[in-house]
Amino acid sequence: MNAFSAPGLATIPAHLRFLDEIAARWTAGVEEDPERIGDGTLVLPGRRAARALTEAFLRQADGRAILLPRIIPIGGLDEAETALASPDALLLPPAVPPMRRLAILTRLVLQAETxxxxxxxxxxxxxxxxxxxxxxxxxxxxxxxxxxTLPDAVDENFATHWQATLRFLSIITRVWPDWLREEGMMNPVARQIALLDAQANYWAHQVDGTARLWAVGFTDALPSTVNALRGVLLHPHGRLIVPGLDREMDDETFATLPDGHPQAGLSRLLASLDSRRDDVETWASVLSDDENRSVLAARTHTIARALLPAAALSDWAANSERGECAGLYRLASADQQEEAAAIALILRAGIEQKNKRVALVTPDRALAGRVAAELARWGILADDSAGELLITTPAAVLLRLLAQAVDQNLAPVALLALLKHPLVACGMSSGTARASARLLERRLLRGPAPAPGIEGLRRHLEEKQKMEGASLDGASADRPDEPQPLDLFLTAIERCLAPALESAREERTLPEQLTALLKAAEALTTTDDTPGAEKLWRGEDGNALGRRFSDLLTATDVLPPQPWAVLDGLLAAVFTEERVQSRRALRGRGETTITLHPRVFIWGLTEARLQTVDLMVLGGLVEGVWPPATDPGPWLSRPMRARVGLPSPEQAIGQAAHDFASCLSSAAEIVLSTPGRREGAPAVPARWLVRLDAFLAGRGQQLVEHPAQSWLSQIDRPVGAAQPVVAPEPRPAVNKRPRRLSVTEIETWMRDPYAIYAKHVLNLRPLDPLEQSVDASDYGMLVHGALDAWFQKHGAEWPRDPETSLRKAFLDSLDAASLRPALASWWRPRLLRIADWVAQAEAGRRQSASPRAILTEAKGRATIADTPGGPFTLTGRADRIDLFDDGKMALLDYKTGTVPSTKEVIAGWSPQLPLEAAMLTLGAFPEATKHFSTDESSNSEVGELIYWRLTGGAEPGSETVVKSKEISLAELAQQAWESLRQRVIAYDSKAQPYLSHPHPGKPPRFADYAQLARVTEWSTAREEGGE
Known part of the structure; x- marks a missing residue:
């Protein structure tokens, strides 16, 4: 019996290579006349399967030239051919363009606000x-x-919001059909179904046809597909060949399979065709080169029994034969990254064997991306058939960043994200544009945000130039690319963004807004030698983006005028709907080109159907991924879907189960991979794995663990014994070490010497945050400024109404800060409470003695001359110095945060005030010295060291007086000075390192350089080492 004269329904067992068997059978049917191979048509479920069958024919030809039969996906039937076969097809209205349909539906949604x-x-x-x-x-x-059917979906038992939902759905049951009739169009799917029906009718009535017509690989029973398959079976040489029909399950179980079972789709398909399994012929293999056939057949039998529905689980107890799991492995990983690394190792090891083809199959796109990145470590570029989302391509990202930057009126974060995009050049070379963007960031955008828009940036630049001069601080960091002067760079940005900034001022039609966006994008991406359009729209991803954007531009003229703010969300929604096969990853540096590895594949579930390889890894086998979470959709609940007649969400589980079972029979080696945690949460293994484990456990068996985890640990393990690494101990040359520090830096030098090294030797400064918010330091500056202004005005004189004048000073300081209204309202009562407390505290101080003079923000400078490295200068700025007639002096320091404890001051860990006292005693504050005669200066001494903690809270202020029974203030000042001198001498030795956080329990108040010093990492290493 020839292959094409067999009964109309056939199946190829799951353990055989389905598409290769189809190609071999088709070829075998015309062995006597090979030229007839090209006669006939094969219809497949999708485009990927059609391409895979073409490859199977080429393998069958083994290099010989052949004329292939017509191989088409069922959704890609030739409309012209259908029209010739059925004149009724010519009468079909055109399909409404997809983008136009979405635009019209969007307009209807906007009108249905109630x-x-x-x-x-x-x-x-x-x-x-x-x-x-x-x-x-x-x-x-x-x-x-x-x-x-929708009117019957809801009864009085359903909640009111479901009633409102159904009223809203009248858009598609009443308004939309009316629009289609008025425009003379059809829905795309309805038109495709009509064409399928016409084609099915043509096939069914082609009684004199001699060419073969096969439908292969179908596993489910959508009504539109079933009608076409009926037409195939009514064709004189029509065949329907399904993959992997289970012939062992009893008929009653097969006929009542739940939707989530792997065979449920085939059961529905046969029922829709009014057929039984007895009507289906099983095709034996016509290939002779499949050495793994027996192993795969035994495995297929085991999997089928393990996945039996609950109603048939009695078979497990009745039949205790062992499960055959040769070539089947488990891979358990801690998390997604470890899973990806292990899978990449498995694929890498697999291609060591000549001609061995390997594949990862997973619906988890994040896992696929991770594995592709891991493979790239070995120079392997996998063929990822699913492509990438259009929204993630560089040009699409640029369009969205541009929309966001203009919408936010060039706010620093949004503007920098745009300017640092690799496509942005602003009419100059790419290197110059990047250098200019970095300079703009350092000079203008770090710290508090400038005023909105280009004008705000220009004013901010003028203010900076007045304060700091026109130097380009830090520009050398961008060598060899020199930045543009900032005023010229701002002009270039303004020129490029002008169309978008102008359009964003008011509501406009979407075509106008999108056109302005397009003009700005092309201007931004223009370089000194290449037009922006050539960069923006090049390559597969650029072409796809251009088509999508053009469709959007054309379709949205039906929508009402919109503000610019909607563009980002609109582009995100539109670009997320499409995937693109981009070849960006194949473009190497310069003229080099990277090629896809011919034997390494990454497939989604759709792409993997009907495919076979030698080694297959099934990744991401966890609930919610594979199988997917069941989702009835946003409009109808499960009971409502059942009333309407829509398929149950579990049918998607059944298709995923069929994909899982088919994959297990598609390769000699199968690795089943599950991560222990996914996205930070514990992951539940897929139900089919749990079933398989339970089935095998009942027979005293378990799947073999794949050694990839061991390989992974060996890769990370160093050769030989691990050698402890000593934390860095920088020892710069003595002439590179700082010879000048402020009194506030001395505490930092004690607690974190590395910070002094980074700041003064490496000349590194921490960058201010972008869009820096007003914080505690700004509050402290307000308090210091108000007290400085008040004492500068009144000095030692005591006004009649100190509370009122102090309150005014604090409010003036607040007004001068130009804070946002909410913050000003929050700080105002706190500052007024501080003013009242200062008035009371100052009145109390003056009851005992009134100062001769009060100095604020006084500058001082002292030198330690006798040190090996040369003179060392200590500078300071005292918040307040009180001078008294008896030669006594008092130092006051204002704190709006934490105040050092007296214990820390006495112990020397907070030496600011003692050092200022020593400087004052040495005459290092000229403003203080001039208030005393020579005799008075020689007899003067510091009598008080005081901290004022000024918070404005429930306790507005408090005073801490530094004193000790064990040591006088003069001795404390001398001790601090000598300690500083000894520290300078110690660091004048090349052997003295600048350590980071050398004293556990004495961390610095501000750890600006902790990340640079890797403090967390070295601290962990010390803890693990028991230090």
Missing amino acids: AFGTRPMLDQAWPLARALADLMDEAERSGIDLAE
């Missing part, structure tokens, strides 16, 4: 329109007329 109680923005309405279109498509594929 269904939600609020008016949605366009970027919110577009995804709702997409969901409506998906519901229409699903209903049409399922043969459901929503206009008839």
Whole structure:
């Protein structure tokens, strides 16, 4: 019996290479006349399967030239051919363009605001329109007329919001059909189904046809597909060949399979064709080179028994034969990254064998990306058939960043994200543009945000130039690329963004807004030698983006005028709907080109169907991923879907289960991979793995663990014994060490010498945050400024109404800061409480003795001359110095945060005030010295060291007086000075390192250089080493 004269229904067992068997059978049917191989048509479920069958024919030809038969996906039937076969096809209205359909539906959603109680923005309405279109498509594929069935979906038992939802759905049951009739168009899916019906009718009535017609690889029973398959079976030489039909399950179980079972789709398909399994012929293999056939057959039998539905689990007890799991491995990883690294190792090891083909199959795109990145470590570029989302391509990212920057009126974070995009050049070379963007960041955008817009940036630049001069501090960091002067760079940015900034000023039609966005994007990406359009739209991803953007531009003229703010959300919704096969990863540096590895594949579930390789890793086998979470959709609950007649969400589980079972029979070696945690949360292994483990455990068996985890640990393990690494101990030359520090830096020098090294030797400064918010340091500056202004005005004189004048000084300081109103309102009562407390505290101080003079923000400078490295200068700025007639002096320091304890001051860990006292005694504050005669100066001494803690809280202020029974203030000052002298002498030795946080329990108040010094890492190492 020839292959094509067999009964119309056939199946190829799951353990055979389905597409290779199809190609071999097709070829074997015309052995006597090889030229007839090209006669006939093969219809497949999808485009990927059609390409894979083409490759199978080429393998069958083994290098010989052949004329292939027509191989088409069922959704890609030739409309012209269908029209010739069925004149009725010519009468079909055209399909509404997909983007136009979404735009019209979006307009209808915007008009249906009463269904939600609020008016949605366009970027919110577009995804709702997409969901409506998906519901229409699903209903049409399922043969459901929503206009008839939706009214029965809700009864009085359903909540009120479901009633409102159904009223909203009148958009697709009443308003949308009316629009289609008025425009003379059809929904795309409805038109495709009509063409399929016409083609099916043509096939069914082609009684004199001699060419073969095979439908292969179908596993489910959508009404539109079933009708086409009926037409195939009615063709004189029509065949329907399904993959992996289970012939061992009893008929009653097979007929009542739950939707989540791997064979449920095939059961529904046969039932829809009014056929039984007895009507299906099993095709034996016609290939002779499959040495793993027996192993795969035994494995397929084991998997089928392990996945039996609950109603048939009695078979487990009745039949205790062992499970055959040769070549089947488990891979348990701690998390997604470890899983990806282990899978990459497995694939890398697999291709060591000549001609061995390996694949990762997973619906988890994050895992696929991680594995691809790990493979790239070995120079392997895997063929990732799923491609990437259009929204993640560079040009699409640029368009969204541009929309965001303009919407936020060039706020620092948004502007920098745009300017640092690799495509942005602003009409200059890419290197110059990057250097200019970095300079703009350092000079203008770090710290408090400038005023909005280009004008705000210009004013900020003028202010900076007045304060700091026109130097380009830090520009050398961008060598060899020299930046543009900032005023010229701002002009270039303004020129490029002008169309978008102008359009964003008011609501405009979307085509106008999108055109302005496009002009700005092309201007931004223009270099000194290449137009922006050539960069923006090049390559597969650029072409796909250009088509999508053009469709959007054309379709959205039906929408009302919109503000610029909706563009980012709209672009995100539109660009997320499409994937693109980009070859960006193949472009190496310069003229080099990287090629895809011919034997390494990454497939999604759809791409993997009907495929075979030698080694296959099934990744991400956890609940919610594979199988996916069941989702009835945003519009209808499960009971409502059942009433309407839509497929149950579990049918998606059944398809995923079929993919899982098919993959287990598609390769000699299979690795089942599960991460222990996913996205930070514990992961639950896929239900099929749990079933398989339970089945094997009942027979005293378990799957073999794959050694990839051991390989992974060996890669990370150093050769030989691990050698402890000593933390860095920088020892710069003595002439490079600082010879001048402030009194506040001395405490830092004691607690964190590395910070002094980084700041004064490496000349590194921490950058201010972008869009720096007003914080505690700003509050402290307000308090210091108010007290300085008040004492500068009044000095030692005591005004009649000190509370009022102090309050005014604090409010003037607050007003001068130009804070946002909410923060000013929050700080105002706190500052007034501080003013009242200072007035009371100062009145109390003056009851005992009134000062001769009060100095604020007094500058001092003292030198330690007798040190090996040369003179060392100590500078200081005292918050307040009180001078008294008896030669006594008092030092006051204002704190709005934590005040050092007296114990720390006495012990020398907080030496600021003692050092200032020593400087004052040495005459290092000229303003203080001039208030005393020569005799008075020789007899003067510091009598008080005081901290004022000024918070303005429940306790507005408090005073801490430094004193000790064991040591006088004069001795404390001398001790601090001598300690500083000894420290300078110690660091004048090349052998003295600048250690980071050398004293546990005495950390610095501000750890600006902790990340640079890797403090956390070295601290962990010390703890693990028991130090």
